[in-house]
Amino acid sequence: MATLGIPRNTIAILQKYEFHFQKKFGQNFLIDTSVLERIIAAAEIGREDCVLEIGPGIGTMTQYLAERAGSVVAVEIDKALIPILEETLAPYGNVTVIQGDILKLDIRELAEKYAGGKPMKVVANLPYYITTPIIMGLFEKSVPLSGITVMVQKEVAQRMQAKPGTKDYGALSLAVQYYAEPEIAANVPPNCFMPRPTVGSAVIHLRRYAVPPVKVEDEKFMFELIRAAFNQRRKMLPNALAGAAVSGITKENITEALRKLEIPETIRGEKLSLQQFAMLSDILHRYGMPDGKG
Numbered sequence: 023m024a025t026l027g028i029p030r031n032t033i034a035i036l037q038k039y040e041f042h043f044q045k046k047f048g049q050n051f052l053i054d055t056s057v058l059e060r061i062i063a064a065a066e067i068g069r070e071d072c073v074l075e076i077g078p079g080i081g082t083m084t085q086y087l088a089e090r091a092g093s094v095v096a097v098e099i100d101k102a103l104i105p106i107l108e109e110t111l112a113p114y115g116n117v118t119v120i121q122g123d124i125l126k127l128d129i130r131e132l133a134e135k136y137a138g139g140k141p142m143k144v145v146a147n148l149p150y151y152i153t154t155p156i157i158m159g160l161f162e163k164s165v166p167l168s169g170i171t172v173m174v175q176k177e178v179a180q181r182m183q184a185k186p187g188t189k190d191y192g193a194l195s196l197a198v199q200y201y202a203e204p205e206i207a208a209n210v211p212p213n214c215f216m217p218r219p220t221v222g223s224a225v226i227h228l229r230r231y232a233v234p235p236v237k238v239e240d241e242k243f244m245f246e247l248i249r250a251a252f253n254q255r256r257k258m259l260p261n262a263l264a265g266a267a268v269s270g271i272t273k274e275n276i277t278e279a280l281r282k283l284e285i286p287e288t289i290r291g292e293k294l295s296l297q298q299f300a301m302l303s304d305i306l307h308r309y310g311m312p313d314g315k316g
């Protein structure tokens with residue numbers, strides 16, 4: 023089978039099926055073999071792996087994955103792509119295509135069925151309109167996986183990897199870095215896709231931690247705090263958090279907790295590390311308890 027990563031082969035199959043790109047599904051197909059090679063290399067796929075691909079499109083990357091992995095499960099929302107995938111993936115006996123919406127599928131059940139509950143690897147050129155819900159869904163629902171290698175909008179990749187005190191640092195950086203170690207593997211310009219996206223892209227590899235790098239009593243509460251801190255990122259932390267009324271915590275509770283942690287009261291959320299948010303969360307969470315002592 024001729025590789026689809028070459029523009030003329032992609033054009034030929036699209037014309038054969040009279041396929042029309044659907045903007046609402048974030049369809050930008052890869053047409054660059056060197057980018058495909060780099061994604062596969064970053065994902066470190068071997069015969070022992072079961073790979074979950076989100077949005078196979080016409081099967082361009084799926085073919086690469088099928089050549090290297092033990093098995094591939096590919097979930098595609100667009101019904102019009104299913105007959106195309108039947109043709110382009112016909113030579114590969116180790117691929118299962120599922121038509122459906124990745125945000126609505128029970129991925130844990132899927133992992134159990136196709137990988138016997140063993141950690142899967144997720145590899146995808148993601149539809150950009152739902153990058154964050156897809157990635158956070160995989161982490162928060164505790165889907166068994168060892169790594170995620172995905173193409174995302176360049177700015178989103180930078181935010182995932184950002185460190186405290188930088189302009190890109192925010193709630194997404196902390197959420198991703200609680201679950202995984204991020205590393206940008208490649209920057210990818212718009213001309214590597216058909217049609218060309220209006221934004222730059224990047225491949226990011228997220229290596230899942232077996233246990234999170236910080237200990238926190240109540241994850242949900244910590245993320246509530248983080249979201250509130252960055253919702254008003256220009257405000258000093260006590261004002262940002264008190265203004266957002268995080269689970270009944272008062273401004274006095276926050277200044278007292280900061281004092282205990284020897285963090286200046288004038289600090290903004292964008293300067294706090296994940297470790298500091300975890301410690302702050304543990305103290306504040308106790309204020310919210312019935313016998314509420316910090």
Ligand code: SAM
Nearest residue numbers: 047050051052077078079098099123124147149
């Ligand atoms: N993997 C292909 C490639 O690299 O050429 C296509 C990538 S394209 C950026 C994103 C793909 O995700 C499209 O095929 C699109 O139809 C599919 N998609 C969009 N939303 C989806 C969803 N909610 N669930 C599953 N697939 C989705």
